[in-house]
Amino acid sequence: MSTPALGAADALSPGTATPASGTPGTASPGAGTTGLGATGTASTDDGAAPARTGRGRTAAGARGWAVRLGSLAAFVALWQWLTTADVSAGLRFDRLPSPTEVAAEFARQLGTGTYYLDLAQSTIRIITGFALAAVAGIALGVLVARSRWVADVLLPPIEVVRPIPAIALVPIAILVFPTDEQGIVFITFAAAFFPIMVSTRHAVRALPTLWEDAVRTMGGGRAHVLWNVVLPGTLPGVFGGLSVGMGVAWICVISAEMISGEFGVGYRTWHAYTVVDYPAVLVGMTSIGVLGWVTSASIELLGRRLTRWLPRAEGNTR
Amino acid sequence: MTAPTASTTGSTTASPAAMTAGTESRRVDAGLAIRLDGVALGYGRRAILEDLRLDIAPGEVLVLVGPSGSGKSTVLRAVAGLLAPHAGRVLAQGVTVSGPSPDRAMIFQDDALLPWRTVRRNVELPLRIRGVPRRERGTVAESWIARVGLAGFEDRLPRELSGGMRQRVQLARSLAGAPRAVLMDEPFGALDAQTRGEMQRLLLDVLHGTSATVVFVTHDVDEALLLADRVVVLRRGGIGSVLSVPGPRTPDVDRAGLRARIIEEL
Structure with a gap:
Protein backbone atom coordinates (compact mmCIF):
# COMPACT_ATOMS: atom_id res chain seq x y z
CA MET A 1 0.00 0.00 0.00
CA SER A 2 1.13 3.52 -0.60
CA THR A 3 -0.11 4.75 2.75
CA PRO A 4 3.31 5.85 4.02
CA ALA A 5 3.70 8.03 0.95
CA LEU A 6 0.31 9.59 1.50
CA GLY A 7 1.18 10.40 5.08
CA ALA A 8 4.40 11.99 4.00
CA ALA A 9 2.74 14.19 1.35
CA ASP A 10 1.47 16.48 4.08
CA ALA A 11 4.96 16.95 5.40
CA LEU A 12 5.67 19.25 2.49
CA SER A 13 3.71 22.24 3.67
CA PRO A 14 6.01 23.76 6.31
CA GLY A 15 8.83 23.84 3.79
CA THR A 16 6.79 26.07 1.53
CA ALA A 17 5.76 28.53 4.22
CA THR A 18 5.31 31.91 2.59
CA PRO A 19 7.79 34.55 3.57
CA ALA A 20 6.40 37.48 5.51
CA SER A 21 4.94 40.00 3.13
CA GLY A 22 7.40 42.75 3.81
CA THR A 23 7.30 45.09 6.75
CA PRO A 24 4.30 47.35 6.79
CA GLY A 25 4.67 51.04 7.36
CA THR A 26 8.24 51.37 6.11
CA ALA A 27 7.19 53.00 2.85
CA SER A 28 6.61 56.71 2.51
CA PRO A 29 3.66 57.13 0.19
CA GLY A 30 2.45 60.34 -1.32
CA ALA A 31 5.32 62.54 -0.25
CA GLY A 32 4.98 64.56 -3.43
CA THR A 33 1.24 65.03 -3.59
CA THR A 34 -0.67 67.69 -1.80
CA GLY A 35 -1.97 66.59 1.55
CA LEU A 36 -1.83 62.93 0.61
CA GLY A 37 1.07 61.79 2.70
CA ALA A 38 -1.04 61.45 5.77
CA THR A 39 -3.91 59.64 4.11
CA GLY A 40 -1.61 57.18 2.40
CA THR A 41 0.12 56.26 5.61
CA ALA A 42 -3.17 55.92 7.42
CA SER A 43 -4.42 53.37 4.95
CA THR A 44 -1.33 51.20 5.29
CA ASP A 45 -2.48 50.07 8.70
CA ASP A 46 -5.18 47.85 7.35
CA GLY A 47 -3.19 47.21 4.22
CA ALA A 48 -0.74 44.55 5.30
CA ALA A 49 -1.62 41.64 7.52
CA PRO A 50 0.66 41.32 10.55
CA ALA A 51 3.00 38.40 9.92
CA ARG A 52 3.84 35.79 12.52
CA THR A 53 7.33 36.21 13.82
CA GLY A 54 10.05 34.20 12.15
CA ARG A 55 10.94 32.30 15.31
CA GLY A 56 7.38 31.25 16.08
CA ARG A 57 7.00 30.05 12.53
CA THR A 58 10.17 27.93 12.68
CA ALA A 59 9.18 26.34 15.98
CA ALA A 60 5.71 25.51 14.67
CA GLY A 61 7.29 24.12 11.52
CA ALA A 62 9.67 21.89 13.47
CA ARG A 63 6.80 20.60 15.58
CA GLY A 64 4.83 19.86 12.42
CA TRP A 65 7.75 17.90 10.96
CA ALA A 66 8.21 15.94 14.18
CA VAL A 67 4.54 14.92 14.19
CA ARG A 68 4.63 13.91 10.53
CA LEU A 69 7.81 11.86 10.82
CA GLY A 70 6.50 10.30 14.02
CA SER A 71 3.31 9.28 12.22
CA LEU A 72 5.32 7.62 9.47
CA ALA A 73 7.57 5.85 12.03
CA ALA A 74 4.53 4.63 13.97
CA PHE A 75 3.05 3.19 10.78
CA VAL A 76 6.25 1.27 9.99
CA ALA A 77 6.54 0.11 13.63
CA LEU A 78 2.96 -1.21 13.55
CA TRP A 79 3.71 -3.06 10.32
CA GLN A 80 6.89 -4.52 11.86
CA TRP A 81 4.99 -5.71 14.92
CA LEU A 82 2.06 -7.18 12.93
CA THR A 83 4.43 -9.20 10.72
CA THR A 84 7.06 -10.35 13.26
CA ALA A 85 4.43 -11.27 15.88
CA ASP A 86 2.69 -13.35 13.16
CA VAL A 87 -0.66 -11.67 13.81
CA SER A 88 -3.40 -13.48 11.94
CA ALA A 89 -6.81 -12.14 12.81
CA GLY A 90 -8.85 -12.24 9.64
CA LEU A 91 -6.03 -10.55 7.77
CA ARG A 92 -3.00 -12.84 7.53
CA PHE A 93 -0.15 -10.55 8.45
CA ASP A 94 1.99 -13.57 9.16
CA ARG A 95 2.34 -14.00 5.39
CA LEU A 96 3.31 -10.38 4.76
CA PRO A 97 7.05 -9.56 4.54
CA SER A 98 8.20 -7.42 7.45
CA MET B 1 -40.25 69.26 -13.74
CA THR B 2 -38.13 69.06 -16.82
CA ALA B 3 -39.16 67.07 -19.85
CA PRO B 4 -37.80 63.51 -19.70
CA THR B 5 -35.41 63.98 -22.59
CA ALA B 6 -34.26 67.45 -21.59
CA SER B 7 -31.77 67.72 -24.36
CA THR B 8 -28.98 70.03 -23.45
CA THR B 9 -27.56 70.15 -26.94
CA GLY B 10 -26.62 73.62 -27.94
CA SER B 11 -26.22 75.18 -24.55
CA THR B 12 -23.79 72.54 -23.32
CA THR B 13 -20.63 72.83 -25.30
CA ALA B 14 -19.54 76.17 -24.01
CA SER B 15 -20.84 76.16 -20.48
CA PRO B 16 -18.70 73.77 -18.39
CA ALA B 17 -15.45 75.30 -19.42
CA ALA B 18 -16.65 78.83 -18.92
CA MET B 19 -18.30 77.94 -15.66
CA THR B 20 -15.15 76.72 -14.04
CA ALA B 21 -12.59 78.87 -15.75
CA GLY B 22 -12.17 81.13 -12.76
CA THR B 23 -11.23 78.45 -10.31
CA GLU B 24 -9.87 75.62 -12.37
CA SER B 25 -6.83 75.65 -14.59
CA ARG B 26 -7.71 72.49 -16.47
CA ARG B 27 -7.02 72.64 -20.14
CA VAL B 28 -10.21 72.24 -22.09
CA ASP B 29 -10.28 71.53 -25.81
CA ALA B 30 -12.92 72.99 -28.00
CA GLY B 31 -15.38 70.56 -29.55
CA LEU B 32 -17.08 67.49 -28.29
CA ALA B 33 -15.69 64.50 -26.43
CA ILE B 34 -18.66 62.16 -26.18
CA ARG B 35 -22.13 62.32 -27.63
CA LEU B 36 -25.10 60.07 -27.00
CA ASP B 37 -27.30 60.29 -30.05
CA GLY B 38 -30.73 58.75 -29.45
CA VAL B 39 -29.23 55.83 -27.58
CA ALA B 40 -31.45 53.00 -26.33
CA LEU B 41 -29.91 50.48 -23.94
CA GLY B 42 -30.81 47.23 -22.30
CA TYR B 43 -29.73 43.69 -21.64
CA GLY B 44 -31.08 40.99 -23.91
CA ARG B 45 -34.51 42.10 -25.01
CA ARG B 46 -35.19 44.08 -21.87
CA ALA B 47 -34.94 47.80 -22.52
CA ILE B 48 -33.69 49.95 -19.65
CA LEU B 49 -33.14 53.34 -21.23
CA GLU B 50 -34.64 54.97 -24.29
CA ASP B 51 -33.59 57.81 -26.57
CA LEU B 52 -30.71 59.25 -24.55
CA ARG B 53 -29.32 62.48 -25.91
CA LEU B 54 -26.34 64.03 -24.22
CA ASP B 55 -23.24 65.96 -25.22
CA ILE B 56 -20.15 65.88 -23.06
CA ALA B 57 -17.48 68.51 -23.61
CA PRO B 58 -13.76 67.68 -23.55
CA GLY B 59 -12.32 68.06 -20.09
CA GLU B 60 -15.72 68.17 -18.49
CA VAL B 61 -16.53 66.21 -15.34
CA LEU B 62 -20.01 64.87 -15.88
CA VAL B 63 -21.66 62.98 -13.05
CA LEU B 64 -24.56 60.60 -13.62
CA VAL B 65 -26.81 60.18 -10.59
CA GLY B 66 -29.91 58.10 -10.25
CA PRO B 67 -31.56 55.52 -8.04
CA SER B 68 -30.45 51.89 -8.14
CA GLY B 69 -31.51 50.20 -11.32
CA SER B 70 -31.87 53.45 -13.22
CA GLY B 71 -29.19 52.35 -15.66
CA LYS B 72 -26.26 54.56 -14.66
CA SER B 73 -23.70 51.80 -15.06
CA THR B 74 -25.37 50.66 -18.26
CA VAL B 75 -24.83 54.09 -19.81
CA LEU B 76 -21.19 53.96 -18.74
CA ARG B 77 -20.69 50.51 -20.24
CA ALA B 78 -22.14 51.74 -23.50
CA VAL B 79 -19.78 54.72 -23.54
CA ALA B 80 -16.89 52.35 -22.78
CA GLY B 81 -17.91 50.21 -25.73
CA LEU B 82 -18.56 47.14 -23.56
CA LEU B 83 -22.28 47.21 -24.39
CA ALA B 84 -23.78 47.85 -27.82
CA PRO B 85 -26.85 50.14 -27.89
CA HIS B 86 -30.16 48.72 -29.10
CA ALA B 87 -30.66 51.92 -31.05
CA GLY B 88 -28.87 55.17 -31.68
CA ARG B 89 -25.16 55.85 -31.53
CA VAL B 90 -22.49 56.64 -29.00
CA LEU B 91 -19.84 58.91 -30.49
CA ALA B 92 -16.40 59.59 -29.12
CA GLN B 93 -14.36 62.32 -30.81
CA GLY B 94 -17.00 62.28 -33.53
CA VAL B 95 -16.52 58.60 -34.30
CA THR B 96 -19.16 55.96 -33.58
CA VAL B 97 -18.10 53.68 -30.73
CA SER B 98 -18.07 50.04 -31.80
CA GLY B 99 -16.01 48.52 -29.00
CA PRO B 100 -13.69 49.33 -26.12
CA SER B 101 -10.75 51.65 -26.73
CA PRO B 102 -7.78 52.72 -24.61
CA ASP B 103 -9.03 56.27 -25.27
CA ARG B 104 -11.80 55.61 -22.77
CA ALA B 105 -10.35 54.07 -19.63
CA MET B 106 -12.73 52.61 -17.10
CA ILE B 107 -12.57 52.40 -13.32
CA PHE B 108 -14.85 49.84 -11.74
CA GLN B 109 -16.48 49.80 -8.33
CA ASP B 110 -15.29 46.32 -7.60
CA ASP B 111 -11.68 45.57 -7.46
CA ALA B 112 -10.74 45.19 -11.11
CA LEU B 113 -7.00 44.96 -10.48
CA LEU B 114 -5.44 41.75 -11.73
CA PRO B 115 -4.66 40.06 -8.40
CA TRP B 116 -1.58 38.20 -9.72
CA ARG B 117 0.09 41.43 -10.81
CA THR B 118 1.89 43.75 -8.45
CA VAL B 119 0.83 47.38 -8.18
CA ARG B 120 3.55 48.34 -10.65
CA ARG B 121 2.65 45.66 -13.17
CA ASN B 122 -1.04 46.54 -12.92
CA VAL B 123 -0.35 50.19 -13.66
CA GLU B 124 1.99 49.23 -16.51
CA LEU B 125 -0.61 47.00 -18.17
CA PRO B 126 -2.33 49.59 -20.40
CA LEU B 127 1.10 50.78 -21.53
CA ARG B 128 2.16 47.22 -22.28
CA ILE B 129 -0.97 46.62 -24.31
CA ARG B 130 -0.19 49.78 -26.28
CA GLY B 131 3.35 48.50 -26.92
CA VAL B 132 5.20 51.18 -24.93
CA PRO B 133 8.86 50.13 -24.42
CA ARG B 134 9.69 48.55 -21.08
CA ARG B 135 11.81 51.37 -19.71
CA GLU B 136 9.27 54.05 -20.50
CA ARG B 137 6.51 51.88 -19.02
CA GLY B 138 8.37 51.72 -15.75
CA THR B 139 8.92 55.46 -15.56
CA VAL B 140 5.34 56.37 -16.38
CA ALA B 141 3.93 53.78 -14.00
CA GLU B 142 6.14 54.89 -11.15
CA SER B 143 5.21 58.52 -11.54
CA TRP B 144 1.49 57.68 -11.51
CA ILE B 145 1.87 55.42 -8.51
CA ALA B 146 3.57 58.28 -6.67
CA ARG B 147 0.91 60.69 -7.89
CA VAL B 148 -1.84 58.67 -6.20
CA GLY B 149 0.18 58.44 -3.00
CA LEU B 150 1.39 54.84 -3.24
CA ALA B 151 5.15 55.33 -3.64
CA GLY B 152 6.84 52.46 -1.84
CA PHE B 153 3.99 50.04 -2.59
CA GLU B 154 5.00 49.27 -6.17
CA ASP B 155 5.85 45.64 -5.52
CA ARG B 156 2.84 44.80 -3.37
CA LEU B 157 0.13 42.49 -4.57
CA PRO B 158 -3.47 43.78 -4.54
CA ARG B 159 -4.38 41.42 -1.69
CA GLU B 160 -1.87 43.23 0.50
CA LEU B 161 -3.65 46.57 0.04
CA SER B 162 -6.76 48.07 1.61
CA GLY B 163 -9.84 48.85 -0.46
CA GLY B 164 -8.96 52.53 -0.72
CA MET B 165 -5.42 51.76 -1.80
CA ARG B 166 -6.67 49.40 -4.46
CA GLN B 167 -8.90 52.13 -5.88
CA ARG B 168 -5.86 54.42 -5.95
CA VAL B 169 -4.10 51.80 -8.04
CA GLN B 170 -7.08 51.62 -10.39
CA LEU B 171 -6.95 55.40 -10.74
CA ALA B 172 -3.23 55.32 -11.52
CA ARG B 173 -3.72 52.44 -13.95
CA SER B 174 -6.50 54.18 -15.87
CA LEU B 175 -4.58 57.44 -16.17
CA ALA B 176 -1.24 55.82 -17.04
CA GLY B 177 -2.60 54.99 -20.49
CA ALA B 178 -3.24 58.74 -21.08
CA PRO B 179 -6.88 58.27 -22.08
CA ARG B 180 -9.02 61.09 -23.44
CA ALA B 181 -11.83 60.05 -21.13
CA VAL B 182 -12.04 58.26 -17.80
CA LEU B 183 -15.27 56.44 -17.04
CA MET B 184 -15.80 55.81 -13.35
CA ASP B 185 -18.48 53.39 -12.17
CA GLU B 186 -19.16 54.19 -8.50
CA PRO B 187 -15.44 53.89 -7.81
CA PHE B 188 -15.74 54.90 -4.17
CA GLY B 189 -19.06 53.20 -3.49
CA ALA B 190 -17.59 50.39 -1.42
CA LEU B 191 -15.33 52.58 0.74
CA ASP B 192 -15.93 53.90 4.24
CA ALA B 193 -16.87 57.57 4.59
CA GLN B 194 -13.42 58.79 5.57
CA THR B 195 -11.56 56.94 2.81
CA ARG B 196 -14.21 58.06 0.37
CA GLY B 197 -13.53 61.70 1.28
CA GLU B 198 -9.79 61.18 0.82
CA MET B 199 -10.35 59.57 -2.54
CA GLN B 200 -12.61 62.41 -3.70
CA ARG B 201 -9.91 64.95 -2.83
CA LEU B 202 -7.30 62.81 -4.55
CA LEU B 203 -9.42 62.54 -7.66
CA LEU B 204 -9.95 66.30 -7.89
CA ASP B 205 -6.27 66.83 -7.29
CA VAL B 206 -5.17 64.31 -9.93
CA LEU B 207 -7.70 65.46 -12.53
CA HIS B 208 -6.42 68.98 -12.09
CA GLY B 209 -3.24 67.96 -13.89
CA THR B 210 -4.91 66.21 -16.83
CA SER B 211 -7.25 67.21 -19.61
CA ALA B 212 -9.24 63.99 -19.47
CA THR B 213 -12.99 64.08 -19.78
CA VAL B 214 -14.64 62.31 -16.84
CA VAL B 215 -17.95 60.51 -16.73
CA PHE B 216 -18.59 59.55 -13.14
CA VAL B 217 -21.46 57.41 -11.87
CA THR B 218 -22.65 57.63 -8.29
CA HIS B 219 -25.83 57.45 -6.24
CA ASP B 220 -24.39 59.90 -3.72
CA VAL B 221 -25.71 63.40 -4.40
CA ASP B 222 -23.05 65.12 -2.29
CA GLU B 223 -20.31 63.30 -4.17
CA ALA B 224 -21.91 64.39 -7.42
CA LEU B 225 -22.05 68.03 -6.34
CA LEU B 226 -18.46 67.96 -5.14
CA LEU B 227 -16.98 66.52 -8.32
CA ALA B 228 -19.25 67.58 -11.13
CA ASP B 229 -19.18 70.35 -13.66
CA ARG B 230 -22.61 69.06 -14.58
CA VAL B 231 -24.92 66.57 -12.94
CA VAL B 232 -27.20 64.42 -15.06
CA VAL B 233 -30.12 62.83 -13.27
CA LEU B 234 -31.26 59.51 -14.68
CA ARG B 235 -34.79 58.43 -13.94
CA ARG B 236 -37.61 56.41 -15.44
CA GLY B 237 -35.72 55.18 -18.43
CA GLY B 238 -34.28 58.49 -19.50
CA ILE B 239 -32.48 61.68 -18.60
CA GLY B 240 -34.45 63.58 -16.01
CA SER B 241 -32.54 66.83 -15.90
CA VAL B 242 -29.11 68.30 -16.42
CA LEU B 243 -27.75 70.77 -13.88
CA SER B 244 -24.58 72.85 -14.00
CA VAL B 245 -22.61 73.04 -10.79
CA PRO B 246 -20.66 76.24 -10.21
CA GLY B 247 -17.14 76.05 -8.70
CA PRO B 248 -14.98 76.13 -6.65
CA ARG B 249 -14.73 72.41 -5.88
CA THR B 250 -14.47 72.33 -2.14
CA PRO B 251 -16.71 70.47 0.23
CA ASP B 252 -17.71 73.50 2.30
CA VAL B 253 -19.41 75.50 -0.47
CA ASP B 254 -23.12 75.54 0.09
CA ARG B 255 -25.02 73.92 -2.71
CA ALA B 256 -28.17 73.29 -0.78
CA GLY B 257 -30.39 74.63 -3.56
CA LEU B 258 -28.94 72.32 -6.18
CA ARG B 259 -28.95 69.46 -3.75
CA ALA B 260 -32.62 69.92 -3.04
CA ARG B 261 -33.40 70.05 -6.73
CA ILE B 262 -31.55 66.80 -7.45
CA ILE B 263 -33.14 65.00 -4.56
CA GLU B 264 -36.54 66.17 -5.70
CA GLU B 265 -35.73 64.80 -9.18
CA LEU B 266 -34.74 61.44 -7.74
Missing part, protein backbone atom coordinates in the same frame (compact mmCIF):
# COMPACT_ATOMS: atom_id res chain seq x y z
CA PRO A 99 9.73 -3.97 6.95
CA THR A 100 13.19 -5.40 7.72
CA GLU A 101 12.81 -8.04 4.99
CA VAL A 102 11.62 -5.37 2.56
CA ALA A 103 14.52 -3.09 3.57
CA ALA A 104 17.00 -5.90 2.93
CA GLU A 105 15.50 -6.56 -0.49
CA PHE A 106 15.55 -2.82 -1.19
CA ALA A 107 19.24 -2.62 -0.28
CA ARG A 108 19.96 -5.53 -2.62
CA GLN A 109 18.06 -3.90 -5.50
CA LEU A 110 19.85 -0.58 -4.96
CA GLY A 111 23.04 -2.44 -5.92
CA THR A 112 21.58 -3.50 -9.27
CA GLY A 113 21.35 -1.40 -12.42
CA THR A 114 17.87 -2.73 -13.23
CA TYR A 115 16.27 -0.86 -10.34
CA TYR A 116 17.43 2.54 -11.58
CA LEU A 117 16.56 1.65 -15.15
CA ASP A 118 13.01 0.80 -14.05
CA LEU A 119 12.68 4.03 -12.08
CA ALA A 120 13.97 6.09 -15.01
CA GLN A 121 11.70 4.27 -17.46
CA SER A 122 8.55 4.88 -15.42
CA THR A 123 9.53 8.49 -14.73
CA ILE A 124 10.10 9.22 -18.42
CA ARG A 125 6.75 7.65 -19.30
CA ILE A 126 4.85 9.63 -16.69
CA ILE A 127 6.55 12.91 -17.51
CA THR A 128 6.01 12.54 -21.26
CA GLY A 129 2.39 11.49 -20.97
CA PHE A 130 1.59 14.05 -18.31
CA ALA A 131 3.30 16.95 -20.11
CA LEU A 132 1.38 16.18 -23.30
CA ALA A 133 -1.84 15.94 -21.30
CA ALA A 134 -1.16 19.26 -19.55
CA VAL A 135 -0.57 21.13 -22.80
CA ALA A 136 -3.50 19.52 -24.63
CA GLY A 137 -5.83 19.63 -21.62
CA ILE A 138 -5.25 23.31 -20.85
CA ALA A 139 -5.42 24.36 -24.51
CA LEU A 140 -8.60 22.44 -25.16
CA GLY A 141 -10.18 23.42 -21.86
CA VAL A 142 -9.67 27.10 -22.69
CA LEU A 143 -10.88 26.66 -26.26
CA VAL A 144 -14.13 24.88 -25.44
CA ALA A 145 -14.90 27.33 -22.64
CA ARG A 146 -14.23 30.41 -24.76
CA SER A 147 -15.72 29.34 -28.08
CA ARG A 148 -19.25 28.10 -28.54
CA TRP A 149 -18.31 26.74 -31.93
CA VAL A 150 -15.29 24.74 -30.78
CA ALA A 151 -17.38 23.36 -27.92
CA ASP A 152 -20.11 22.19 -30.32
CA VAL A 153 -17.57 20.50 -32.57
CA LEU A 154 -15.23 18.91 -30.04
CA LEU A 155 -17.23 18.23 -26.91
CA PRO A 156 -19.52 15.40 -28.11
CA PRO A 157 -16.70 12.93 -28.92
CA ILE A 158 -14.72 14.03 -25.87
CA GLU A 159 -17.69 13.51 -23.57
CA VAL A 160 -18.26 10.01 -24.96
CA VAL A 161 -14.62 8.97 -24.56
CA ARG A 162 -14.26 10.57 -21.12
CA PRO A 163 -16.11 7.95 -19.03
CA ILE A 164 -13.93 5.14 -20.43
CA PRO A 165 -11.22 4.36 -17.89
CA ALA A 166 -7.86 5.01 -19.54
CA ILE A 167 -6.72 1.51 -18.65
CA ALA A 168 -9.56 0.10 -20.75
CA LEU A 169 -7.84 1.70 -23.75
CA VAL A 170 -4.94 -0.76 -23.46
CA PRO A 171 -6.20 -3.16 -26.15
CA ILE A 172 -6.67 -0.24 -28.56
CA ALA A 173 -3.27 1.19 -27.65
CA ILE A 174 -1.60 -2.15 -28.36
CA LEU A 175 -3.45 -2.32 -31.66
CA VAL A 176 -2.73 1.13 -33.06
CA PHE A 177 0.67 2.10 -31.67
CA PRO A 178 3.77 0.66 -33.34
CA THR A 179 5.58 0.18 -30.01
CA ASP A 180 4.44 -0.68 -26.48
CA GLU A 181 6.33 2.37 -25.29
CA GLN A 182 4.09 4.74 -27.24
CA GLY A 183 1.05 2.81 -26.09
CA ILE A 184 1.96 3.24 -22.43
CA VAL A 185 2.63 6.96 -22.88
CA PHE A 186 -0.72 7.27 -24.64
CA ILE A 187 -2.54 5.56 -21.76
CA THR A 188 -0.84 7.94 -19.32
CA PHE A 189 -1.78 10.88 -21.50
CA ALA A 190 -5.40 9.76 -21.78
CA ALA A 191 -5.64 9.33 -18.02
CA ALA A 192 -4.31 12.79 -17.16
CA PHE A 193 -5.94 14.65 -20.04
CA PHE A 194 -9.56 14.56 -18.90
CA PRO A 195 -9.25 15.90 -15.37
CA ILE A 196 -6.96 18.67 -16.65
CA MET A 197 -9.29 19.58 -19.51
CA VAL A 198 -12.42 19.55 -17.38
CA SER A 199 -10.88 21.60 -14.55
CA THR A 200 -9.52 24.15 -17.00
CA ARG A 201 -12.88 24.45 -18.69
CA HIS A 202 -14.64 25.08 -15.38
CA ALA A 203 -11.97 27.53 -14.23
CA VAL A 204 -12.33 29.55 -17.43
CA ARG A 205 -16.10 29.64 -17.06
CA ALA A 206 -15.88 30.72 -13.44
CA LEU A 207 -13.57 33.62 -14.25
CA PRO A 208 -15.08 36.99 -13.22
CA THR A 209 -15.92 39.05 -16.30
CA LEU A 210 -14.63 42.15 -14.53
CA TRP A 211 -10.96 41.39 -15.25
CA GLU A 212 -11.70 40.83 -18.90
CA ASP A 213 -13.71 44.07 -19.11
CA ALA A 214 -10.82 45.92 -17.48
CA VAL A 215 -8.28 44.63 -20.00
CA ARG A 216 -10.63 45.32 -22.90
CA THR A 217 -11.11 48.94 -21.83
CA MET A 218 -7.32 49.25 -21.95
CA GLY A 219 -7.56 48.35 -25.62
CA GLY A 220 -6.62 44.71 -25.11
CA GLY A 221 -7.75 42.25 -27.78
CA ARG A 222 -8.39 38.51 -27.55
CA ALA A 223 -4.72 37.63 -27.25
CA HIS A 224 -4.24 40.14 -24.42
CA VAL A 225 -7.29 38.84 -22.60
CA LEU A 226 -6.08 35.25 -23.03
CA TRP A 227 -2.55 35.96 -21.90
CA ASN A 228 -3.20 38.53 -19.16
CA VAL A 229 -6.52 37.35 -17.75
CA VAL A 230 -7.59 33.85 -18.76
CA LEU A 231 -4.32 31.97 -18.29
CA PRO A 232 -3.20 33.51 -14.98
CA GLY A 233 -6.77 33.75 -13.63
CA THR A 234 -7.51 30.07 -14.18
CA LEU A 235 -4.23 28.80 -12.69
CA PRO A 236 -5.73 27.84 -9.29
CA GLY A 237 -8.38 25.68 -10.99
CA VAL A 238 -5.93 24.34 -13.55
CA PHE A 239 -3.58 23.20 -10.83
CA GLY A 240 -6.44 21.35 -9.18
CA GLY A 241 -6.80 19.44 -12.44
CA LEU A 242 -3.07 18.88 -12.74
CA SER A 243 -2.93 17.34 -9.24
CA VAL A 244 -5.82 14.99 -9.96
CA GLY A 245 -4.37 14.24 -13.40
CA MET A 246 -1.01 13.29 -11.94
CA GLY A 247 -2.66 10.86 -9.53
CA VAL A 248 -4.64 9.16 -12.28
CA ALA A 249 -1.61 9.14 -14.57
CA TRP A 250 0.33 7.08 -12.02
CA ILE A 251 -2.48 4.58 -11.63
CA CYS A 252 -2.56 4.11 -15.38
CA VAL A 253 1.15 4.06 -16.13
CA ILE A 254 1.70 1.36 -13.52
CA SER A 255 -1.27 -0.69 -14.72
CA ALA A 256 -0.18 -0.35 -18.35
CA GLU A 257 3.35 -1.42 -17.41
CA MET A 258 1.96 -4.46 -15.63
CA ILE A 259 0.07 -5.41 -18.76
CA SER A 260 2.49 -4.66 -21.55
CA GLY A 261 5.76 -3.24 -20.26
CA GLU A 262 9.22 -4.71 -20.58
CA PHE A 263 10.70 -2.32 -18.06
CA GLY A 264 9.39 0.03 -15.43
CA VAL A 265 8.44 -0.15 -11.78
CA GLY A 266 4.97 -1.50 -12.58
CA TYR A 267 6.34 -4.27 -14.77
CA ARG A 268 9.00 -5.17 -12.17
CA THR A 269 6.42 -5.32 -9.38
CA TRP A 270 4.13 -7.59 -11.37
CA HIS A 271 7.08 -9.74 -12.40
CA ALA A 272 8.07 -10.15 -8.73
CA TYR A 273 4.49 -11.28 -8.00
CA THR A 274 4.58 -13.93 -10.75
CA VAL A 275 7.72 -15.44 -9.20
CA VAL A 276 6.18 -15.10 -5.70
CA ASP A 277 8.90 -12.72 -4.45
CA TYR A 278 6.83 -10.71 -2.01
CA PRO A 279 9.57 -8.56 -0.52
CA ALA A 280 10.34 -7.40 -4.10
CA VAL A 281 6.62 -6.69 -4.65
CA LEU A 282 6.65 -4.43 -1.61
CA VAL A 283 9.85 -2.71 -2.77
CA GLY A 284 8.08 -1.99 -6.05
CA MET A 285 4.98 -0.69 -4.27
CA THR A 286 6.98 1.56 -2.00
CA SER A 287 8.93 2.90 -4.98
CA ILE A 288 5.68 3.73 -6.76
CA GLY A 289 4.43 5.44 -3.59
CA VAL A 290 7.52 7.57 -3.23
CA LEU A 291 7.67 8.45 -6.94
CA GLY A 292 4.00 9.37 -6.90
CA TRP A 293 4.51 11.52 -3.85
CA VAL A 294 7.50 13.34 -5.35
CA THR A 295 5.63 14.15 -8.57
CA SER A 296 2.41 15.32 -6.93
CA ALA A 297 4.40 17.32 -4.37
CA SER A 298 6.24 19.02 -7.24
CA ILE A 299 2.93 19.95 -8.86
CA GLU A 300 1.61 21.19 -5.53
CA LEU A 301 4.74 23.25 -4.88
CA LEU A 302 4.73 24.76 -8.36
CA GLY A 303 1.02 25.54 -8.02
CA ARG A 304 1.55 27.38 -4.76
CA ARG A 305 4.48 29.30 -6.19
CA LEU A 306 2.40 30.44 -9.13
CA THR A 307 -0.71 31.34 -7.14
CA ARG A 308 0.84 33.34 -4.33
CA TRP A 309 -1.51 36.15 -5.24
CA LEU A 310 -4.53 34.23 -3.99
CA PRO A 311 -6.10 35.76 -0.90
CA ARG A 312 -5.50 33.57 2.09
CA ALA A 313 -6.20 33.54 5.77
CA GLU A 314 -3.62 35.17 7.99
CA GLY A 315 -0.83 32.82 9.06
CA ASN A 316 -2.21 30.09 6.85
CA THR A 317 0.57 28.69 4.72
CA ARG A 318 -1.44 26.19 2.76
